[in-house]
Amino acid sequence: MLLPIQTSPTSAEPLYHQIKVQLKALILGGKLAEGTPLPSIRELSLDLSCSVITIRRVYQDLENEGLIRTKQGTGTFVARVQEDDRERHRLEAVTVKFREAVDTALRYKCSAEDMRRFLNEAIELGGRSDPE
Amino acid sequence: MLLPIQTSPTSAEPLYHQIKVQLKALILGGKLAEGTPLPSIRELSLDLSCSVITIRRVYQDLENEGLIRTKQGTGTFVARVQEDDRERHRLEAVTVKFREAVDTALRYKCSAEDMRRFLNEAIELGGRSDPE
């Protein structure tokens, strides 16, 4: 495995998005430091068994967001990330997900106590969101 | 407001899906009892400012899932829901959302303690997942 990224071809979530979200988290979560070379588009597409085009789109999106830099003929590298950006992004990404979860829970009439139980269960499972 | 359903036209989530998820929750959450007549597709489409067809698709999907019953020339009604189904759906829907949240949090290296804070914040906000 070139990068710790999991994809589910049956999911309704587009492939490129699954990959993008996870790669972004690797960078902004600090697991890939500034300057680290990313796999070539071709390598990563083989590794994840998807089309080159899909990876190219991921890299392009992340380059547009300033998270990676492509050097012609050399490869692609993790860009410098402002500490502020890192923290802001982390906050936003996680906050949104928790709001969604609470939103859903409220629709199904869960109490705050219920939600804490759901959270603990999910933490124990290590957060594997795929039910299989 | 015919039904307590909020839509966000700017969201990436398809309109029909936003509506479907919320209507499903109203039924499986017990807020709409068996036999309750739903608004006609035309009424609801006006109320939510979308096409009749979008609502029809929602109703049709839910009928395929056995949650509502529609009789031509008569209207659409909440079907009988097995208590088992109700509980199973509730569990599943909420569990998935919490797993996703934890999943994301872990990618950003949050501790269990961090997650509890995020949860409490979201609960205080009443779970409004829309950041605006």
Added chain:
Amino acid sequence: MLLPIQTSPTSAEPLYHQIKVQLKALILGGKLAEGTPLPSIRELSLDLSCSVITIRRVYQDLENEGLIRTKQGTGTFVARVQEDDRERHRLEAVTVKFREAVDTALRYKCSAEDMRRFLNEAIELGGRSDPE
């Protein structure tokens, strides 16, 4: 029960059609002789728990087909049926249904022998087409 007619409100088949087919069979099958008075529209609608309009449509259709006659202020009666018509209709109605059954069976790769088994089973069940 005013007439031996069964309806299923959950069926996809329109109410008026369920009733029409059965009433037609009663007449052409000879179970209702010429001149027999039919129940009034209102009586029958109460008996079958459906709208007056539904019965009116049935009676109108059958009158158009010449199977019943309505006398103003007197009631509705079974019309005279030519023996030829009776036989022709019987043949046609049953033939179509058997062709459809064989059609379906062939699509699912049943042999002639299989079909005879299906037929015998159905005969033993007395032909109750409702699986409940």
Added chain:
Amino acid sequence: MLLPIQTSPTSAEPLYHQIKVQLKALILGGKLAEGTPLPSIRELSLDLSCSVITIRRVYQDLENEGLIRTKQGTGTFVARVQEDDRERHRLEAVTVKFREAVDTALRYKCSAEDMRRFLNEAIELGGRSDPE
């Protein structure tokens, strides 16, 4: 002919339903194996001279029933069918049709012997349910 499917625009049965039933039978009858790519919705709509939307509805219904899998930008494929499901569907589909046929026959006072004759005739005609 992309797929051996016949439609009758004059039939009372909705177009999408005619197509759906036949495609379903092709899959559950084993004539289309797992993983087989189906024609694109545009191709099939041209082939059957109907709207793209009609085909999309067919594909969507079958996807909801788990019989096919569709991947955006890639195409639509026959899903894995449990042998159990296959047999269950086959049984159900054929049984229902034979019950209906017997039901009708009984209304017209056919004997079991009559029915066997009707069956044999229909088999000889190869089951073509269209009387033309």
Added chain:
DNA sequence: GTGGTCTAGACCACC
């Protein structure tokens, strides 16, 4: 008045 079907056409997203 209800819902059901089919249509055309536009625009988007994905690979």
Added chain:
DNA sequence: GTGGTCTAGACCACG
């Protein structure tokens, strides 16, 4: 190239 969503509008069928 694929499928996905949303739209408008016409016409039918049902009660």
